Amino acid sequence: MIPFHRVLIMTAIFFCVGFALWSLWRGQMALGIAFLVLAAALTYYLRHLRRFIGR
Numbered sequence: 001m002i003p004f005h006r007v008l009i010m011t012a013i014f015f016c017v018g019f020a021l022w023s024l025w026r027g028q029m030a031l032g033i034a035f036l037v038l039a040a041a042l043t044y045y046l047r048h049l050r051r052f053i054g055r
Contacts, residue, residue: 002049009046013039 016039024032045052 006046009042013042016042
């Protein structure tokens with residue numbers, strides 16, 4: 001179950017980074033920055049996943 005969860009989180013990170021870059025390119029700074037922050041939060045969560053699930 002955890003490996004599948006990792007794949008889903010990585011997919012979400014790639015989506016957030018891609019959408020943030022697209023938003024910044026289109027001039028929507030607030031949306032782009034928000035998605036960069038979300039990508040950073042998901043990266044932190046992925047790196048510390050064992051702590052969050054209690055293993």
